[in-house]
Amino acid sequence: MTVQSETSWGFFGALLRFVVSLLLPIVSIFGLWYLAIYVSDLPSFVIPDPWMVLVSLYENRALIAEHTGHTLKVAAAGFILSNVVGIGLAMIFVSLPLTRNAIMPAAITIRNVPYVIIVTVLALAMGDGFATKVTVVTLAGFFPVLVNTYRGLQAVDPIVLDRMRILDASLWEVFIKVRLPYSIPFIIAAQEITGSASIVIAIAVEWMISRTGLGYVINQGMMAYQGELVYAVALVAAAVSFAVYSLIHYLGGRLNWSERNDP
Amino acid sequence: MSVPVSIRKISRSFGAMQALVDIDLEIAAGEFVSFVGPSGCGKTTLLRIVADLERATAGDVSIGGAAPKEMRRQKKLGLVSQRPAVLPWKRALDDVKFTQKIAGRVGYPAEQLLADFGLSGHEQKRPGQLSGGMLQRVNCASAIAHDPELLLMDEPFSALDEMKREEMGEWFALELQKRPRTVLFVTHHIDEAVLLSDRVVVFTKSPGRVHEVVTIKAPRPRDRSFRETSLFIEITARLRRTLFHELEAGV
Numbered sequence: 001m002t003v004q005s006e007t008s009w010g011f012f013g014a015l016l017r018f019v020v021s022l023l024l025p026i027v028s029i030f031g032l033w034y035l036a037i038y039v040s041d042l043p044s045f046v047i048p049d050p051w052m053v054l055v056s057l058y059e060n061r062a063l064i065a066e067h068t069g070h071t072l073k074v075a076a077a078g079f080i081l082s083n084v085v086g087i088g089l090a091m092i093f094v095s096l097p098l099t100r101n102a103i104m105p106a107a108i109t110i111r112n113v114p115y116v117i118i119v120t121v122l123a124l125a126m127g128d129g130f131a132t133k134v135t136v137v138t139l140a141g142f143f144p145v146l147v148n149t150y151r152g153l154q155a156v157d158p159i160v161l162d163r164m165r166i167l168d169a170s171l172w173e174v175f176i177k178v179r180l181p182y183s184i185p186f187i188i189a190a191q192e193i194t195g196s197a198s199i200v201i202a203i204a205v206e207w208m209i210s211r212t213g214l215g216y217v218i219n220q221g222m223m224a225y226q227g228e229l230v231y232a233v234a235l236v237a238a239a240v241s242f243a244v245y246s247l248i249h250y251l252g253g254r255l256n257w258s259e260r261n262d263p
Numbered sequence: 264m265s266v267p268v269s270i271r272k273i274s275r276s277f278g279a280m281q282a283l284v285d286i287d288l289e290i291a292a293g294e295f296v297s298f299v300g301p302s303g304c305g306k307t308t309l310l311r312i313v314a315d316l317e318r319a320t321a322g323d324v325s326i327g328g329a330a331p332k333e334m335r336r337q338k339k340l341g342l343v344s345q346r347p348a349v350l351p352w353k354r355a356l357d358d359v360k361f362t363q364k365i366a367g368r369v370g371y372p373a374e375q376l377l378a379d380f381g382l383s384g385h386e387q388k389r390p391g392q393l394s395g396g397m398l399q400r401v402n403c404a405s406a407i408a409h410d411p412e413l414l415l416m417d418e419p420f421s422a423l424d425e426m427k428r429e430e431m432g433e434w435f436a437l438e439l440q441k442r443p444r445t446v447l448f449v450t451h452h453i454d455e456a457v458l459l460s461d462r463v464v465v466f467t468k469s470p471g472r473v474h475e476v477v478t479i480k481a482p483r484p485r486d487r488s489f490r491e492t493s494l495f496i497e498i499t500a501r502l503r504r505t506l507f508h509e510l511e512a513g514v
Contacts, residue, residue: 162316163348167365167409168335177361181352257352 045227056228057235063217064236070212072240074130074205075198078137082194085138086145087187094153094179095171111143115201119208128209133202140201141194148190152183181257188252195248196241203237265293265445266327266339266412268313273322275308281470282308286322288464288473290445295483297448297456299502300466300474301510306449307417309471313447314342314415326413334413338366341411341444345418347402349390355401356386362408370410371442379441380404381434396427403435407442416448420455429487432458436484453502457495458485465502468509477502 033050040047048056057064089107093100110118119136126132156179164174206215214233221229253259268290275283283305290296298306311317313324315331326334334340342348349358359373377386380400390398399419407414420428420435432455439446450456456463457479465474481494489495 157346157348159344159346159348160350162314162342162344163362163405164365165316166314166335166340166342166415167338167362169365173365177365178350181350 045225048228048231052228053231053235056226057232060229060232064214064233067212067214067217068236068240071199071202071206071214071237074133074137074213075202075244077130077134078141078202079195079198081134081138082141082145082198083191086142086190086194087149089142089146090149090153090183091175093150095175100150107143107146110139115140115204116208119205123209128211133205133210133213136205137198137201141198144193144197145187145190148186149183152186153179155186156182185256185258188248188256191248191252192245196245199237199241199244265443266334267292267294268327268413268445268447269325270309270313271322271324273309273312273319273324275305275312275317276320283312283319283471286471286473288476290447292327293443293445294461295439295446295448295459297450297460297463298466299450299453299456299463299506300471301468301506302451303469304466305469305471306466310415310417310447310449313413314340316342338368338409339412341406341409341414343403343406343414343416343419345421347390347398349398349401349405351390354387354389355382355393355404358401359404359408362405366409368409370408373404373408376404376408377401380438395423396431399423399431400434403438407444410442412444414444414446416446418449418451421451428452428455433487435459436486440484453499453506454490454495457498457502458489459483463498463502465505465509468512474505474509 030050033047037047037049044052089103093104115136118139119132122132122135126135160178161174164178169177202213203215203218206213207219208215210216214237217233218230221227221233268288270286270288270290273283273286274281286309288296298309300306308317312319313326313331315335324331326339329337331340349355350361353361355377356373359376363369363373374386377383380403382397382400382404385393385397388397390401393401399422403419420431423431436459448456448459453463460479461483463477463479465477466472467474477498479494479498481489481492
């Protein structure tokens, strides 16, 4: 009897903790939001009522869904290309160390040029289409992948390389069977950065040059003083970015041998 | 299968620093030879030259009449390092099979090898789930899984505690009886060298030269009781005196 009641309390306790853990962030976000409205006394197009934002989100659901699709296409293409370029360059750097000295300064330079300049130059060169946006996302995203993958490929224990050499393993075998698996935890860490950054960068580029995507919707909302639409897009963008991060984190955990504890 | 090894006039320099000078050794097929000497005397360097993992500045090595590189190409060399060279994501059985896959030769059935190495029931464990001793057994199993004719061992049991190290040495002596092969064995432990070897090569301190070669005139494998014989005590004492003399010379 005692055990049963303890068990049911344990279950309800866990349920309560779960519900509170879900509600607490929502309460704190909306609480701070209302507090900011009350304290700042800013006009409603700058800081709209949360309820109006939710209404706007519902009323503009078709528009937001359509442009979320555009943003996701740009972000996905940029994310994939970031990986192709980042992992590809890391593989070349490890195989031919001289290429690292030749290419790395250019990669660091691109990394440090303000994105506004990159977007401007690319828009002048290639127009304001899909290719330009994807190129910007790629240029912004490849660097963490390159640096992490390179570090991962170099992280191989030298005694394992001795083992491969004594067995006269080919360079390809060493690469595929040893270097690449060793670098997986590093590559996964880079995906967590690049995945959500791709969405943020895609929206920023759309805001600057595009006629599609969530960035464009934000721009339109600003022009029309529709603060609630801008905030509605912000909610969707944050949710999508968080979902992408969580998905990558989950898939990464499944692939990452360093996190496996199965018997 | 075992092969003889000829080491002729091997020298190795690192810039201005000489690591090895004129090393001459003839090792018979199936012989177990240990290298002992002060730290930095070049014994590991010599092992790596034989393994074709490093180049000699002068001299040459011949294994069964062929160059080390050729023996490596024929997958006839095995290497056991001080730290286990196991792949952290592979289970014990897969690690042993990995050697066989890369070598393109199954020397022994992997399951049987692990069972013989006392690892029954641990085949599906990953490195993080195995103790230091077990991990070194997996390392040894992976090193001989393709049945190499020459086994090169670089302080394989040094990372283990005293009792485990002795136990591993005794186990390895029995293992060699089952699957004999030529072994070159680098160690800091005189008792380990005397227990396991046919001959012990004592190196001078840097630059390394062969100070003397001591033959252990007792049949192998030798068990724990050999440590209590007068021969064991006499040889270990003599080797210890030589090594201390080397260490203290020039201090």
